[in-house]
Amino acid sequence: MIIVPPIKSQGIKTKLVDWIRSSMEGVKYERWVEPFMGTGVVGFNLRPPKALMCDSNPHIIHFYHGIKTKEITASRVRKFLTKEGNKLLDSNGTYYYEVRSRFNEEGNPLDFLFLSRSCFNGMMRFNRKGGFNVPFCKKPNRFAQALVTKISNQVKNVAQLIELGDFTFKHQDFRQTLKEINESDLVYADPPYIGRHVDYFDSWSEEEERLLHNGLNQSKAKYMLSTWLSNKYRTNEYLFSIWKDSFISSKEHFYHVGGKEKNRNSVTEALISNVPLMHSIPTNSMKLRIARGESQLTSSKQRYPIPVQLSMNLQEEEPGRGLGGHS
Numbered sequence: 475m476i477i478v479p480p481i482k483s484q485g486i487k488t489k490l491v492d493w494i495r496s497s498m499e500g501v502k503y504e505r506w507v508e509p510f511m512g513t514g515v516v517g518f519n520l521r522p523p524k525a526l527m528c529d530s531n532p533h534i535i536h537f538y539h540g541i542k543t544k545e546i547t548a549s550r551v552r553k554f555l556t557k558e559g560n561k562l563l564d565s566n567g568t569y570y571y572e573v574r575s576r577f578n579e580e581g582n583p584l585d586f587l588f589l590s591r592s593c594f595n596g597m598m599r600f601n602r603k604g605g606f607n608v609p610f611c612k613k614p615n616r617f618a619q620a621l622v623t624k625i626s627n628q629v630k631n632v633a634q635l636i637e638l639g640d641f642t643f644k645h646q647d648f649r650q651t652l653k654e655i656n657e658s659d660l661v662y663a664d665p666p667y668i669g670r671h672v673d674y675f676d677s678w679s680e681e682e683e684r685l686l687h688n689g690l691n692q693s694k695a696k697y698m699l700s701t702w703l704s705n706k707y708r709t710n711e712y713l714f715s716i717w718k719d720s721f722i723s724s725k726e727h728f729y730h731v732g733g734k735e736k737n738r739n740s741v742t743e744a745l746i747s748n749v750p751l752m753h754s755i756p757t758n759s760m761k762l763r764i765a766r767g768e769s770q771l772t773s774s775k776q777r778y779p780i781p782v783q784l785s786m787n788l789q790e791e792e793p794g795r796g797l798g799g800h801s
């Protein structure tokens with residue numbers, strides 16, 4: 475069973491957890507480290523004995539730290555969402571914007587959860603001043619009892635995992651996390667895609683990609699990096715420059731643009747690592763495969779079946795722009 479986290483984000487890796495888990499079979503480590511934890515879905519599902527989970531977005535960290543300290547509990551979440559959900563319904567949805575303004579002034583983690591679960595398409599996006607700016611999903615009855623129960627159960631599940639494992643949450647830039655890594659760690663890095671979009675907490679440059687590569691290699695830790703290999707328009711050339719001395723596993727992944735069946739696109743996801751993973755090949759061999767027009771997939775579809783399609787509404791991509799679906 476996949477544990478689904480209570481916070482949503484367009485970068486969430488829920489559909490790739492099983493693949494990541496099977497790819498790292500046999501890789502030994504003492505501590506799991508995520509410099510870019512996002513919703514935390516990967517770390518929570520791998521149930522490491524010990525974990526350091528970091529992100530530059532303070533709201534994510536406050537939320538999970540609140541669960542760890544028991545300031546945020548399933549029953550508090552249930553009460554809060556029921557009360558605030560009723561106000562949302564009574565206002566025919568306009569209350570969403572009151573909560574959004576309140577959150578942008580006070581940063582309450584429960585307001586963050588409310589917004590994450592009632593905003594348009596579960597997006598997480600912040601403006602230049604760091605203000606959450608996603609519009610309402612336009613469903614005034616969003617927090618019906620069934621959804622409130624589902625979200626409070628998600629909080630309960632994550633709280634149990636945090637209690638069982640030795641989880642530490644830190645609000646910090648990846649440069650700081652790189653300094654805290656040691657040889658016995660396994661690092662899972664899932665940075666934003668280069669040039670994909672600009673968000674206050676979530677933008678990424680080539681220089682940062684190089685820093686991450688160099689920092690990971692200097693740390694001597696084992697690492698895995700989630701990124702994309704290709705989409706129908708182009709190939710991620712950084713894999714053959716910055717990450718050229720690595721191993722690569724790849725998997726086809728489908729996503730919908732605008733949720734319509736006819737707009738089904740695929741992106742080839744990549745897991746880059748400094749140690750061989752199940753079915754991985756050297757990145758140079760992948761380069762040759764691409765040049766020869768051979769398959770870019772390192773494992774058969776039978777072994778890793780096509781995941782259930784995403785219902786997320788991703789931006790339509792124009793040739794030469796954007797980098798495909800990040801799920």
Ligand SMILES: C[S@@+](CC[C@H](N)C(=O)[O-])C[C@H]1O[C@@H](n2cnc3c(N)ncnc32)[C@H](O)[C@@H]1O
Pocket residue numbers: 483485486487488509510511512513514515516528529530531646647648649664665666667675676677
């Ligand atoms: C693609 S998401 C991670 C998704 C995550 N694996 C999941 O499944 O939910 C990238 C994350 O990196 C964080 N981030 C962006 N720039 C960062 C930086 N300089 N240092 C640390 N975290 C950063 C963002 O806030 C975002 O949560």
